[in-house]
Amino acid sequence: MTAELAIALPGVVLVLLMLLTAASAALTQVRVADAARAGARAAALGEPAEAVRATATRLAGAEAWVRVGEDGGFVVVEVRRELPGPLAVLDLRAGATARAVPEPS
Numbered sequence: 001m002t003a004e005l006a007i008a009l010p011g012v013v014l015v016l017l018m019l020l021t022a023a024s025a026a027l028t029q030v031r032v033a034d035a036a037r038a039g040a041r042a043a044a045l046g047e048p049a050e051a052v053r054a055t056a057t058r059l060a061g062a063e064a065w066v067r068v069g070e071d072g073g074f075v076v077v078e079v080r081r082e083l084p085g086p087l088a089v090l091d092l093r094a095g096a097t098a099r100a101v102p103e104p105s
Contacts, residue, residue, distance in 0.1 A: 021085055021087060032079045032096045035060035039052045039077035039098065044075055061081060074099040076099050079095065079096050
């Protein structure tokens with residue numbers, strides 16, 4: 001029984017590490033998408049670009065890159081962030097773009 005456990009344990013640990021890494025990547029993508037949506041809502045309500053960036057950065061994390069712009073009558077907020085943990089070595093990023101119609105003032 002001990003020999004079988006010694007052979008199987010590294011495989012179990014590797015699978016667990018892969019699951020935790022995938023969960024971390026998924027959580028980062030959700031945070032980035034939420035940040036883009038919140039930023040687009042703030043921009044649509046007429047908030048200045050710096051306030052929109054602050055909102056998106058607060059939700060996505062300090063490492064996030066945020067761009068606020070306009071595209072054909074829409075406000076556009078783009079948020080990008082490198083994935084944490086072992087996936088950072090692969091230079092992978094989570095990203096999201098949200099568009100909203102500006103509210104009349």
